[in-house]
Amino acid sequence: MAVTKSAKKTKTRQKSNGKIAPQDIALDFGQIIEDYRLAFQSRQASLIGRKEVMNGKAKFGIFGDGKEIAQIAMAKAFRKGDFRSGYYRDQTFMFATGMGTIQEFFSQLYAHSDVEAEPFSAGRQMNNHFASRSLNPDGSWKNLTEMYNCSADLSPTGSQMPRLVGLAYASRLYREIKELHKFSQFSKNGQEIAFGTIGNATCAEGMFWEAVNAIGVLRAPVIISIWDDHYGISVSNEHQVTNENISALLEGFRRNGNSGDGYEIFCVKGWDYEGLIRVYLEAADLARQHHVPAIIHVDEMTQPQGHSTSGSHERYKSKERLTWEEEFDCLRKMREWILDKDIATAEQLDQYEQEDTKQVMQIRDAAWEAFQAPIREERNLVLNLIEQVARESSHAAELGQIKNRLAGTPIAIRRNFAQAIRETLMVVRDESLPVKAQLREWKKAFAKENEARYSSHLYSESEQSALKVPEVKPVYSEESPTVNGFELLNSCFDTALSRNPLVIAFGEDVGFLGGVNQGFRGMQKKYGELRVADTGIRECTILGQAIGMAMRGLRPIAEIQ
CATH class of the missing domain: 3.40.50.970 (Thiamin diphosphate (ThDP)-binding fold, Pyr/PP domains)
Structure with missing residues (x-):
């Protein structure tokens, strides 16, 4: 990929043998800067997200820092109709494809139960667990070929792999079975790719190997990305995979030449912006046009904050490793590349980074306010109810303590409201107060609201729900x-x-x-x-x-x- 300063773009061309040449993609300087800024914003979301957990505003956090540039590249190969089946490191990809926003990212971190604010799971899943909706509210199918698709992330590592088999194999069926060609809302001649992502350590699990083998046998259009930062929590690759090299272990799945069954296998550095884009576009062309599955081993990735908010990687990484991770951080390497190619000056990048840091903080504040505002209103209502009870009760002092404890809680949590109401009813249990009936009604309504808020849609609630299919009893006759x-x-x-x-x-x-x-x-x-x-x-x-x-x-x- 040659960068021509005068042209202000990276130019592309196609080799006669079908391989992606260094000049295969066109990226003007504006697009490169846009990519860098999005990656930087995603990194800030990770850094700020960790602080939100440490400050008590969220319970747990797991983020995609260190994986940003590879996911920017993967997004360039992703098309409408494609499906993602990934895991909890893929936030930058979600931002790049538009399937998620930074505000939705923070809303999920706070477990915001409003589906409009947190469309992935309405606050029910762990953070960085993404999904898109394939059904309309009435249970009918959306046109999947006109949207970017994301299967719901699962917390057990490796569990994204089995369904990846079917997501990909469906494209082959839609292409090769003539009777399926009319179902254009599901496929356009089987050109859809299923993109799978997985961490290096999870590649030691049986589900990974079983899925890789099944996809190869089925000749299904898949691109599997392995994010390899050489650790699985605190355990290095030495204890994860033989010879510490997952792509070497996968060599037996490689296809022979340009024909035959098997995978096209690529190895690329997680900080190589140009190389990543070339690899993803080549892999996508093979998978989309010829249904050749691909594995992309993205090596030399980093994890600047460690595995999650449950610990710090300084506890288990050597000083040498930490120094290397700082030097080969994908954002730092892309910044160096931008400066080397005269795409932007250091002063311009500094200004962008300041603006983007401020923007992400503003987005965080907006997400927090949207999450807390309705809960604070509920808290004020509960405080007023307790105050009304206290005015009529002989236990005003004790009720005042309950009220003050609730009012003094720095972060409004609905669980605390329920606890305060229970304590209030216990204190006045022997008193005959007219306001107690109002308190009980509120408690009953509050429980019903929360049941809907946290337990609805465990099964389909549309008219097409399987639970609403009427029973058809068998009918027998003497002649049966x-x-x-x-x-x-x-x-x-x-x-x-x-x-x-x-x-x-x-x-x-x-x-x-x-x-x-x-x-x-x-x-x-x-x-x-x-x-x-x-x-x-x-x-x-x-x-x-x-x-x-x-x-x-x-x-x-x-x-x-």
Whole structure:
């Protein structure tokens, strides 16, 4: 990627062999500065977010500092219709794609229960756990090809991998099964890529290897990014993976030349802005056009604040390692590159950084105020109720203490309101006061509101909820034949497959054999190897494949022998 000062842009061209050449992408100076500033803002969100936890305004924090530049590059390859299945380090990617904002990031850190303020989980998930909505309020599907898609993050490490199999494999099915071409709200000729992200230490887990193998067998369009900062919490790669090199272990999955099954495997430094963009665009072209899966091992990443707010990395990293991390911090390296290419001056970058730090702090303040304002209003209402009780009660002094404790709490928390009301009712339990009825009604209404606030939508509440499907009882007659159970199942599956082309069956022995109990006997021959398919003995990713396919609009039937 050559930077021409006079042209004020990085120019691109395509090599005849289809590889991404150094001049393949066009980035003008303004875009480069915009990328740097977004990465810097994301870093400030991480640094300020940690302070918010330490100051007691949030309970726990885990952030994506040190991973910013790679995620900026990944976002450049991400298109509408694509899906992300990642983990809790990906905040910069969410900002870069527009699927999340810094204010929503802080709202989730505070566990803001208003879904308009925190659209990922309405405050129910740990921070940096992202998601997008695929359904409209009435339960109908949105047009997934016209939006950026993000499957809901999960806290157990590695759990993003099994569903990645199905999210990617769906693209192959939509491309290769003619009857599915009409479902354009789910796919445009199977050109969608499933992007997976994972940390280096989690690559030691079985779910990772099972998913990598399944994707390779299925020839599904995936880009798996491995963020490698050489640690898993306090444990270095020495104790995580053989030879401390995950991409070396993955060599057996590499495809031979430009043909054949397998992965295209890339290794790139996490601070190399130019190299990262080239790699992601090349990998995306292969996956999108040819359904060649890719693994991108992003090495030499850092984690400036350590794993999470539960500890400090100074406790387990050597002085030499800490010095190296400071020198190879991706923001520092990109800043040096910008100065070297005369894209901006040091004074200009200093000014940008000052502006961006101030902006992130203002965003934090706005998110905090939006979170606290309605809760403070509730607290004031509770304080007024307690004061009314105190005016009528002979226990005014004790009630005054309850009121003062609640009023003196620096951060308004709804749990404290409930506790204050319970204590008030206990103090006046032997008194007959008219205001007690009002207090009890408030307590009852408060509990109902919080049940909706924190427990709603655990299941679909639309008219299309599976819980609202009416029961259809079997009807028998004197002429009803007696058949074997597998014949009944066989007829049921046959009807489902013939009625709905979105129905896809797969599992152990389902295809050629028709299932060990013959429930799918003859179905593969009738409907084809893609709609009734055999899988390996990989139960974890059979279930994950079904989940991912269902998220892409398909109706999978997954079988485990």
